[in-house]
Amino acid sequence: MHEYEARLLDFLTKRGQASMDEMERGTGMGRDKLVWALESLAEKGAVSVKRERIIEAKVTxxxxxxxxxxxxxxxxxxxxxxxxxxxxxxxxxxxxxxxxxxxxxxxxxxxxxxxxxxxxxxxxxxxxxxxxxxxxxxxxxxxxxxxxxxxxxxxxxxxxxxxxKEATAITDATPTKVGIDMHAGAPAAGVGELTREMISSGSWRKQKFREYDVNAQTESAYPARLHPVREFTNRIRQKWFEMGFIEVEGPIIESAFWNFDALFSPQDHPTREMQDTFYLSNPKQLSIDDVELIGRVKKMHLEGWKEGWSEQLARSPVLRTHTTSVSARYMKKLAKAAESSYPAKLFSIGSVFRNEATDYKHLAELRQYDGIIVGDNLTMANLIQTLKSFYARLGLDDVKLAPSYFPFTEPSLGFFYYDEKRDDIIELCGGGIIRKEITKAMGLNKTVLAWGGGVDRLLLNDKIFGVGALPELYKNDIAWLRSRGGIKV
Amino acid sequence: MAIISFDTKDLQAANGGKRGLTDVITDMGVEIEEATKQEIKVNIDPNRPDLLDFTGMHRAIANFTGKKKPQDNRYKISNAPAMTITVQAAVKKVRPYIAGIVVKNADLTGQKLKYFINFTEKFSDTYGRKRKKLAIGVHSIAAINGSLTYTAEGSGSITPLGLGKPMRFDKLMKEHIKGITYQDAVPTFGKSYLYPLLKDDSKTIALIPVTNCEETKVTENTKELFIDITSTSDVALGNAAAVIACSFIDSGADVYPVEIAYGKAKKATPTLEYREIKLSMSTAERTLGVATGRHNIISLANRMGHTAAKYGSSVLFYVPPYRVDVLNEQDIIEDIAIAYGYNNIEPIAILGTSSGMSNDSADSDNRIALTMVGLGYTEAINSLLTSEEVSFTKMGWKPLKESYVSIADSKTSAITMLRQSLLPGLLQNIAASANATMPQRLFEVGKTFHVKAGKPIEGKGIAFVSVHSKANFAEIKSAVEALFKQTGTDYRIEEHRDAAFMQGRCARVVSKGRQAALFGEVHPETISNFRIEEPVVAAEISLDDL
Structure with missing residues (x-):
């Protein structure tokens, strides 16, 4: 006998007949457990229960x-x-x-x-x-x-x-003789369960098994599940694989050098503050070991922005504000790649950080996918086709383009969709052609198409998942994780 | 980036096309924050400071919609200098650059004064780095006596704008709203301030970059203006001067240069220069992937404010002085694309095939996550950002300052560091799941962070917790061993003491000579610190060596 059944039976034999409320108070068990124990005892013939049909109505x-x-x-x-x-x-x-x-x-x-x-x-x-x-x-x-x-x-x-919904519910229960005997330690009379002994001896042939009420409420079972963000991240990865992209990764604690300077973001200019940055107090400085590269990046800044450039500032550690830092590192790596590796198509997915106030579409930490295509004769028309094809695979056919600004791309563009439910225009990603100043500093004599977009905010979309607000995704309330809907793409 | 608002009807007057005003603004690449019949709020990207200005925005819409065509050499000034500023050596080390502009026949009626002041404020706040790098002052010429001197002094007094009586500088810095706001922008010499000043023959007309004097205040009816721009950067100074001068020229006023005298050397400001950029047809078409045609390129450039002419097989573009963002041909190509319309570009697939490939680390995360689901654990994903309170205090652990990654200037006290363990997050999740049916089993696979010898280390781990009335050591040990057996790693289990776990019910796993895991029954003190009311067993495994 299960501990819940024992606890309930103990209460009922002392008490006699009892209503649901009385049993709940008397045993201290929650409603779910109580119903499960009652049904189980009823099957064994240990209690007799009264049922009534009830109607449950849920307001949408x-x-x-x-x-x-x-x-x-x-x-x-x-x-x-x-x-x-x-x-x-x-x-x-x-x-x-x-x-x-x-x-x-x-x-x-x-x-x-x-x-x-x-x-x-x-x-x-x-x-x-x-x-x-x-x-x-x-x-x-x-x-x-x-x-x-x-x-x-x-x-x-x-x-x-x-x-x-219509259901039957137990209103009250009375212990039977079987139940009282069970409680007293006597073996259960009547046949409820099929046992191993019955099967091996064949005695089941002579038994009469009690028939169950198939509509009786049973205890809820909850399958363990993956987090929706993992499920969705894997779908996104799958789409990039299908489109021939190779997955790469990079550090989360990044130097200002790779997060900003290598991407032509001037040091003393509002461009640096387009996303508020988390700077670190420990560690204090990061090393950048490629002296030649530092020299080329410095030259790019002095020639392009015509103002000072400090290597000290470039060594400041930050929590990366975009996964474009990973793309920057790979542009440098690809400079040494064999001619046959072009066009190279890479993507990465990972956390990025914004030191800003949060609301339903803004969090301090969010996830981003970033991609680059490196090769010859690549055009804006190619970039648009690639991203439209990606979004179509996510069920977003009606995406719109608008000019945008990033210090590292020229021309720059944004992809958007209109969220009817929220009456809001949601930015899917930003992208463009990496400035020649940057590819030159990286030692890369190729054209680079690049983009980056938010993973989390796609989950706001009803066609994909439809979470009400982003913070809900990371509360990890088990009840929500168990009952949430599926990823639809 | 910088949000600024204009009256809808004022901008509507510039719209020469059939498309609605908000569509036109979006097509131009300016993000609209809010649009009503009365007001349009736009978010101006840092590359286009000229659009922070009403005349600049009006001009851009008029050009874009074809209402007005840009004219050759419109922004050349032929007037002789109307004023001289003598610069003294004292400013050299603190705020060396100054430019002046004189405007006559200005029209600041209606909303125009408000628009111009909004522009100078936004510009000084963003490009001017809260006035530290650059500030702009506007004066009525009628109230300026004699000639101007730009200098820096350790003391003095001024009648600040909006106040009837003079104030000593040191008092102003402590008590006046502007002084308090812009304290950081005033240079210091040793321990005291060295105030950059603009003086005429009888008074200080500006305490830079804090306030102007009341006497030279500008009103809607002021017709003759003197504008000063001071900066620590020659480039920023030139850009600001160009944007302002072009704006007044387009508003119909007369702009006069101001002569800046550094001892015997003299220079006139503003310098309004057109930049010439040559672009071959094929470069533009190769970048965009569309055939535009040469004649069309010229009319597209006109819509973005540039004038252009054929030049052999290329086109020569004349970039107006206010377009401070245009560095080279790439920026011209973008302008052509904007005028062409991004939504009009026909998508073209890249030829050839390539094969996709996944990253090993992402694959192994997925494998271990599926194993945990098989063991009946549901996945949680928590932020990497956390606090000392959650990471150490509640766990009963002692923080070692130099060993974890801390954040310098967070906007919230809940975010002060990067997590170095996954367990605290899971315990927070359990506390937030009080209403969910028991047993509650959660796991997380993810990154953890440490600092070792001044270097950041990004590690990876897995943690899991099981919460219910019968949760015990044996349950968590079984799960930990299941994982180690699956990876095929050799390991041994040892007794261990840890403040977050009950004594005698805590163990560690040693593998390859290192501690690879920690598990046991969580200490009731820790359980209570997280406001959990049931027994918890927990484990954390480092995945770096597995």
Whole structure:
């Protein structure tokens, strides 16, 4: 016997009949565990239980916004204050449909006016759908709401404003003789479980097995899962592999040299502050051992920006603000590559950091994918094709381009998509052609197409995952990790 | 980068095309933060300071939409210098560069004064590094007596803008809002300030870069202006002067140079020079991957404010002085692309095939993560950023300052260092999961950070925790051994003491002569510090040697 069963049986034999609430208080077990123990004991014939059918109703996200006003109510209120409205000026088709169905409006040659019923609806007279919904939100028993307002109930279900489930639930339990004996240590009478002995001896042939209630509630099981960010990162990696890219990586603690200076970001200029940077107090300095490279980068700054350049500043350690630092390191490495390795296509994915205030689309740490294509005769048209193809693989077909600015690319561009749910334009990535000054300093006599974009913010997109806000991803609440939806691409 | 706002109707007046104003601004590459019927807020990238200025933005929209075509040599000044500034040696070491501009027939009515002041403030804040590198002052010429001297002194007084009476400099630095705000921008000599000053024959007209004097204050009705720009950088100075002078020329005012006298050497400011950049047709087309045609390139360049002419098989571009961002032909090609329209570029696939390849370290992370899932552990991913409070204090561990990576200037107290262990994060996750059904089993694979002999070390580890009423040493030992057996590494288990674990219920794994893992029953003190209410067993394994 499981410890939960023993605890429950102990309580019931002392107490006799008990309701669910009494059992919960008496045993100190949570509702889930209690139901599981009860069902298990009932199967063994140790308790007899009373069941009733219950209705559970869940108010959907959409509906919780309708608590004060349904869209059709908002519409008639607008029509009422305007007198009449052009039908073409009404965007909310749902509101229009229901106002019509309720007989609140009449449409006459493209012009919408209120009927008598519509005027009544604006006077604040109760709207049956809304009062039923509010009762549910307040916690009223769904069966009584259903009985009171049958029509509204059916409509709410049809409109997907509530989700209804029927179930049977135990209301109370009484220990049987079997249970009392079990508790006293006597062997269980009757046959509940098939045993190893029954199988080997063949005695099961003579047994009569009790039949179970297949709808009885059982304890929930939770499969262990990978984190959605890992799952999605692996999908992104897969897309780059499919497109012929090689995965690389680089350090998170980076010198200002590789994070900024090698990428032509001037030392005393607002460009450095395009992302707020975390500087470190330990370690204090990083070494850059390639003296020749330092010389070439210094020359690039002095010639390009015509202001001073300090090697000391370049040695400051920072938490990398973009994975472009990895791309910079690989541009240097590729300078020594054989001609046959071009065009070289590389990508990296990793954490980057911003010392800034956080909100639903900004975190201090986020994940980025960065890529470069290095070769001859590469064009903006090639870059656009590569990225459009990548986003199409993520189900984002309608991406838009706009000019952008980065100190290390020229021309520079941004890829965007419009997030309907949030009514916000979300930047997917920035990119461009790496400035010749940089490739020259790296000793690379090639054209480099480059880009970098956020991993996390793609998870905001409903077509991909649809997390409400980025901080939710990293709270690691087990209940959420167990019940979250899947990655859809 | 720098957000600035303009009245919508003022900008609308520049729009000569059929596309809506916000679409035009986006096409130009300027990010819109917010747009209403009254106001447009834009975010100006650091490469285009000319767009922080209303006249500059107006001009860019008018050029882009074809309402106005750029003219050759529009920004050449032929007027003789209207004023002289004598520079004294005292400023040489602290803020050596100064430029002056005289403007006559200025029109600052309506919103124009506000726009210009907003521009000078934003410019001095960003490019001027909060005025330390560069600052701009605007004066009414009528209130300037005689000739100007640029010098630096250790004391003096000024009637600061907005105040009726003079104030001593030292008092102003301590008590006046501007003095307090720009303390760091005023140079020091030894322990005291050395104030850069602009003086006329009777008074100090500017305490640079803090405040101007009240007497030379500019109003909407001021027609004749003197503008001073001071800087520690000759390049930044020239750029600011060019942007301002071009702006006043385009607003219809008359711009006069100012002569700067360094002893006997004399120089006139601003120097408004067109840069000539030659670009061959094939370079532009090869970069963009589109055939534009030479004639078309010229009209595209016009829309970006450049004038251009055919030059053999190339095109010669004349870059106006206010376009301080244009360094060479790459920047011209970008301008052509912007005018052509990025969304009009037909995508072209790169020819040839190549094969993708994954990184070993990412692959091994995935393998170990799947093993943990097989053992019934759910994955967590935590930030690498954490605090001493979580990493040490709550665990019962003692921080060794020189051994972990600490952050210099964070904006929040929850972020002060990079994690050196994965366990604290998982314990925080358990505390946040109080409502989830037991048993709770979590793991994380990821990077940890240390500093050794002044060098950062990025390591990799795995940690896992199991939380429920029956969680015990045996459970966690089984899981740890399962992982070591799977990797095929030799190991032995030893008794260990650690403040985060219960004495006698803590062990370490030694492999290849080094401590490779730590596990056991978490100490009730640590459990309580994280506000967890159930027994916890935990393990952390270094993956660097496995």
């Amino acid at each position: 996200k959409e509906a919780s916004g309708y608590r004060d006003e349904f869209p059709e109510e908002a519409l008639v209120r607008r029509i009422s204050s305007a007198g009449r409205m052009r039908i073409s000026s009404i965007n909310d088709q749902i509101a229009l449909g229901w106002a019509k169905r309720n007989g609140w409006i009449r449409v006459d040659s493209g012009s919408v006016t209120l009927t008598e019923a519509g005027k009544k609806a604006t006077s604040g007279a109760g709207y049956a759908q809304r009062s039923a919904l509010c009762s549910l939100i307040k916690g009223e028993d769904p069966s009584s709401v259903m009985a009171k307002a049958k029509d509204a109930w059916t409509t709410l279900i049809k409109r997907n404003l509530i989700e209804v």
